[in-house]
Amino acid sequence: MTIKDLAAQTGYSLGTVSRVLNNQPNVSNRAREVILKAAKESGFQLNANAKQLKQHRGTSVLVICKGNNNQLFSSLLEELQSRVAQMKYPLVVDYIDENENEVRQAIRLCQEKKPLGVLFLGGSREHFRRDFHHISLPCVLVTNDAADLAFPNLSSVTSDDALAGEMAIDYLVSLGHRKIVLIGGERETSDTARKRFEGAMAAFEKHSLAFDPERDYESIRFSYEDGYQAARTLLCRNREFTAVFAVSDVMAIGAIRALEDAGKRVPRDVSVVGFDGLTIGEYTVPRLSTVAQSVQMLAQKSIELLQSAMEGGKNGRWVTVPVTLMQRESAAAPKRSKGVPGIP
Amino acid sequence: MTIKDLAAQTGYSLGTVSRVLNNQPNVSNRAREVILKAAKESGFQLNANAKQLKQHRGTSVLVICKGNNNQLFSSLLEELQSRVAQMKYPLVVDYIDENENEVRQAIRLCQEKKPLGVLFLGGSREHFRRDFHHISLPCVLVTNDAADLAFPNLSSVTSDDALAGEMAIDYLVSLGHRKIVLIGGERETSDTARKRFEGAMAAFEKHSLAFDPERDYESIRFSYEDGYQAARTLLCRNREFTAVFAVSDVMAIGAIRALEDAGKRVPRDVSVVGFDGLTIGEYTVPRLSTVAQSVQMLAQKSIELLQSAMEGGKNGRWVTVPVTLMQRESAAAPKRSKGVPGIP
DNA sequence: TTGTAAGCGTTATCAG
DNA sequence: CTGATAACGCTTACAA
Numbered sequence: 001m002t003i004k005d006l007a008a009q010t011g012y013s014l015g016t017v018s019r020v021l022n023n024q025p026n027v028s029n030r031a032r033e034v035i036l037k038a039a040k041e042s043g044f045q046l047n048a049n050a051k052q053l054k055q056h057r058g059t060s061v062l063v064i065c066k067g068n069n070n071q072l073f074s075s076l077l078e079e080l081q082s083r084v085a086q087m088k089y090p091l092v093v094d095y096i097d098e099n100e101n102e103v104r105q106a107i108r109l110c111q112e113k114k115p116l117g118v119l120f121l122g123g124s125r126e127h128f129r130r131d132f133h134h135i136s137l138p139c140v141l142v143t144n145d146a147a148d149l150a151f152p153n154l155s156s157v158t159s160d161d162a163l164a165g166e167m168a169i170d171y172l173v174s175l176g177h178r179k180i181v182l183i184g185g186e187r188e189t190s191d192t193a194r195k196r197f198e199g200a201m202a203a204f205e206k207h208s209l210a211f212d213p214e215r216d217y218e219s220i221r222f223s224y225e226d227g228y229q230a231a232r233t234l235l236c237r238n239r240e241f242t243a244v245f246a247v248s249d250v251m252a253i254g255a256i257r258a259l260e261d262a263g264k265r266v267p268r269d270v271s272v273v274g275f276d277g278l279t280i281g282e283y284t285v286p287r288l289s290t291v292a293q294s295v296q297m298l299a300q301k302s303i304e305l306l307q308s309a310m311e312g313g314k315n316g317r318w319v320t321v322p323v324t325l326m327q328r329e330s331a332a333a334p335k336r337s338k339g340v341p342g343i344p
Numbered sequence: 345m346t347i348k349d350l351a352a353q354t355g356y357s358l359g360t361v362s363r364v365l366n367n368q369p370n371v372s373n374r375a376r377e378v379i380l381k382a383a384k385e386s387g388f389q390l391n392a393n394a395k396q397l398k399q400h401r402g403t404s405v406l407v408i409c410k411g412n413n414n415q416l417f418s419s420l421l422e423e424l425q426s427r428v429a430q431m432k433y434p435l436v437v438d439y440i441d442e443n444e445n446e447v448r449q450a451i452r453l454c455q456e457k458k459p460l461g462v463l464f465l466g467g468s469r470e471h472f473r474r475d476f477h478h479i480s481l482p483c484v485l486v487t488n489d490a491a492d493l494a495f496p497n498l499s500s501v502t503s504d505d506a507l508a509g510e511m512a513i514d515y516l517v518s519l520g521h522r523k524i525v526l527i528g529g530e531r532e533t534s535d536t537a538r539k540r541f542e543g544a545m546a547a548f549e550k551h552s553l554a555f556d557p558e559r560d561y562e563s564i565r566f567s568y569e570d571g572y573q574a575a576r577t578l579l580c581r582n583r584e585f586t587a588v589f590a591v592s593d594v595m596a597i598g599a600i601r602a603l604e605d606a607g608k609r610v611p612r613d614v615s616v617v618g619f620d621g622l623t624i625g626e627y628t629v630p631r632l633s634t635v636a637q638s639v640q641m642l643a644q645k646s647i648e649l650l651q652s653a654m655e656g657g658k659n660g661r662w663v664t665v666p667v668t669l670m671q672r673e674s675a676a677a678p679k680r681s682k683g684v685p686g687i688p
Numbered sequence: 689t690t691g692t693a694a695g696c697g698t699t700a701t702c703a704g
Numbered sequence: 705c706t707g708a709t710a711a712c713g714c715t716t717a718c719a720a
Contacts, residue, residue, distance in 0.1 A: 002712095002713055002714085003713065003714065004713075004714095012690080012691090013690065013691045013692075014691080014692085014693095014713095014714085014715095015690070015691060015692075015693095015715085015716080016689085016690055016691075018714065018715060018716085019690090019715095019716095022715080026689060026690085027689070027690085028689060028690085031689080031690085043451065043475065043478045045448075045451060045452050045455065046713085046714075047397070047455055047456065047712090047713050047714070048393075048452065048456045049392075049393045049394075049396045049397040049456055049712085049713075049714090050393075050397050050696085050712070050713035050714040050715085051713080051714055051715075052393045052696095052714095053391070053393040053394050053397055053696050053697065053698090053712090053713085053714075053715095054695080054696050054713085054714050054715045054716085055696085055714090055715070056696080068412055068418065068421075068439065069415075069418040069422075071413075074412065074413040077412075093439070095412065095437070095439055104389075107387065107389060108389050108392065111389065111391055112391065112392045112393055131387065134387045224623060224624065224626070224627045225623075228627065253624075253627055254627055256627075256629065257626075257627040257628075257629065257631075260629055279568060279569075280568065280597075280624070282568070282601075283568045283572065283597055283598055283600075283601040284601075284628065284629070285600065285601065285604055285628070285629045285630075286629075287601075346696095346697055346698090347697065347698065348697075356706080356707090357706065357707045357708075358697095358698085358699095358707080358708085358709095359699085359700085359706065359707060359708075359709095360705085360706055360707075362698070362699060362700090363699095363705095363706090366699080370705060370706085371705070371706085372705060372706090375705080375706085390697085390698075391696090391697050391698070392698095393696085393697075393698085394696070394697035394698040394699085394712085395697080395698055395699075396698090396712095397696090397697085397698070397699095397712050397713065397714090398697085398698045398699045398700080398711080398712050399698085399699070399712085400712080
């Protein structure tokens, strides 16, 4: 069933039917009525391909969400949706796999959907470096810094990852921990992971704490299972640590389970601090202490940046939003040590 | 940049360029080489709208996933993807909101993407009843029973929800529990929730246990927070229960948190059994005892049904896959009671 | 207010 | 093997 059939059926012409279906003016009420009724009855829907092929610019903002099984992005998306009213444009969301190229996907969707701008939820700098020059729409990369890429039409908004790493360690140190281990993401591929790591290292140095990446660091992917395994490995290699900082809540939850399985109580025997501030962290036992990203600010800033770029044609800006330490239950002062290890 | 530009640029004609870009035969190696190179250099991508507008049947299977923040569907999708090789067709996944009409969306996408079949991950029977007659492709509805809808091109595969509800209660009873409360979904809108509830009721009857829906049942949406609140409410109304069955793991996790906050230890004071078998349940403290759906079988059966319908033109079939009880840590025998309440 | 006709970027069917 | 040319279903001037 096409618009043509509808025209024949109602006795009106193509043009009139199209106008009605697009809520355009200059149509008699009678025509509108008749055509709308016929459309409803036959369950007619415009062919989006033909429509978009013809239209040279759309009306929506494209959101490319990398990884559909990502709590943080889910929350971010929810937040964006709830703020979409303040922005006048509807959101078209596209999910792609963790290891696909979000920029190439964006290029494809840009000519397909002809959006006014695009919001990237996650993405790899490498992809942007290689392919982004093909796209000229205003874009905002969320949760990854794009400052050094210096594309004029690519802004970014990120949490202050380095500071976050530092805060986590500072917190643990302030509780009295001296021997802290890290569970991190792959620094080679994830800028975010690298920055958090560097922040933590800076804190170690600041507090003159020893840290041996070979022994005290595990690099893993973002999953419960990987967090679990990382903690086990750390436990095998090194039985002295009193605290662990995991660069994501998901990892932290896996780690807590491994610790408990090894007979360590959290936080009595070992403290754990996560990162992200996911909802689940409020319901775990113990509740997860974490450095929380502000989903609200991330969403708000993204929209502001995109909108000002779309309307004012402002150049790329790269902003950082603050994180906040959530002191919940999984971190506490260490038990009185029976002597500092390594120092007789 | 269009195929026309590419043609002009390489000196070949539209037709030849199109043939090259679609890996068709009857093209000289030289033409293929030149055109492919030019395409790569300019980062050219075919316009999907024009392409699909022209093509009268596609090659893929459409998956409509209802709710993107749904662990079960995420796992299911992963499982489907991993089995996609055995099916010869690529999957095109579309996510829609919990409260959108998945059938209307399917209708739209069918004429847009022209898939060979469609897989619904979740869906409401009401929508199917109203709108499904517009679609004539082979379809499979996963996690909701479509038997009574009796559309010849709509199969379904579901877990045995009624049995599952019964198993959960049987298990709790076998551990020695007599006073069990329920946290459920909205029975009016969710068939799944209704069936699990009915299964549980049957078990109560079988074991001659009292159950007062007004007091012992809370109907909520699927979230940690709702599970948390439901458990609190139940606790206020009724301090005697020794076990709770929640119809989803997410609810169960929220409930455990509420119980612990109220000073009840799980499973020492109160046992909790969930439903679904989500990954997170293996990492909670305590690990979650649950009735697990078999994501593997759900995925496998869905694919089988769809494929046989697509190829053999077989009529709709409505299959049920078994669930399995996972005895983990959140359920145990109740403490010795200090006298059965109500019986002096 | 309505009808007509020219594309949008492809694919597919023809002749060459 | 290659090049014209007619659709695909729609929007949008422009004409009536």
